[in-house]
Amino acid sequence: MHALKKNRPLRRITLAAATTVTGVVLLLSLKPHTPPTPASASSSAGHSSSPSSGDSSGSSSGSSGGSKSTGTRTVTGDTVQTRWGPVQVRITLKDGRITDATAVAYPSDNPKDQEINSYAIPQLRRETLAAQSAQIDSVSGATYTSDGYMQSLQSALDSAGL
């Protein structure tokens, strides 16, 4: 998909629930106020855990762009509908590592949303970066908005071939 990947083995990135080389995310609405989003399944079960995971599942509909010549690119995840509004995450990668993660869309319709997201979004961003360096596979204690964040992040990772 990207010439960059073929030239150098990507460092394996391990990141939160979203980092999966083989991942499937679906929305289960035990208490729906919005219609459940259909399972955005980008599955590739049975992946071998080789350190060069450039062959990972890339069936997501995220988009990517950026300047490949410098080894830096950005990948935007799917827009994920949460109970409080859409969430969309964009990641920046350099040499196969995530150097930034930004929520480009998040609920902001009312003051409560704005208040929550003023601290939640930066927190999620830092968690994304911290999770990568901490070599963890999953995070316990995630909350609602962050589920949408994780789901969008997952699709960005899928698109990036991580």
Add this chain to the structure above:
Amino acid sequence: MGTVFSFDVRGGEPEAVRTALEEAIAQLHRVDEVFSTYREDSQISRLVRGELTVEECDPEVAEVLELGAEAERVSDGWFSTRYEGQLDPTGIVKGWAAERAALHLAAAGASGVNVNGGGDVQLYGVPGPHRPWRVGVSDPLRPGSLAAVVSAAGVDELAVATSGTAERGAHIVDPRTGRSAVTDLLAVTVVGPRLTWVDAWATAAFAMGSRAGLDWLESLPDVEALLITAGDEVRCTGGLAQRLG
């Protein structure tokens, strides 16, 4: 509350694992259909309205209600499958469903399974030959940092569940008053073999508060826990250290 489930599945025979993954996802959708208290036509809603008996529901309904009753007994009522007087097994369904999905994948031959249901995690096996599954525990007081990292080193099955005040406010009820639990805790993370139970124990201990909650968790076999209070104290069960890394 909608919940996202994410799967990280390693190893096994690809076709068998892929099939198992599709089955696990179908099961979760079925769980939603049957157990959602927000769907008028779910079996639980119809059971509450007296339109169905437990025997007329899917067999999973009786299974989940029995698990809920067991959790209620063990927690001396601090865990409850009733909300405002009405049957509401939501508190046990999520952990049970995630555990069942993970077990289904492990049984299909996957060598590593990690299912995260809204921040509650069930692990089987290992992600690769040289390392165990590792789960970060969010620090409720320090945005962006982890309070701890739990490792599944040395065990084939491990679950990690966290209860706390959600972004949108307290969602845990004191079963004695029916109101939001008055607690000095911000978060309780419980670690043990099965997600069904650690999820329920985290909920119960959160409502109990740090003192009673920690004592009670210490009394449970095969369970370790990390409690974080509003005063920024961290309290652990005696054996938690062995699970950190």
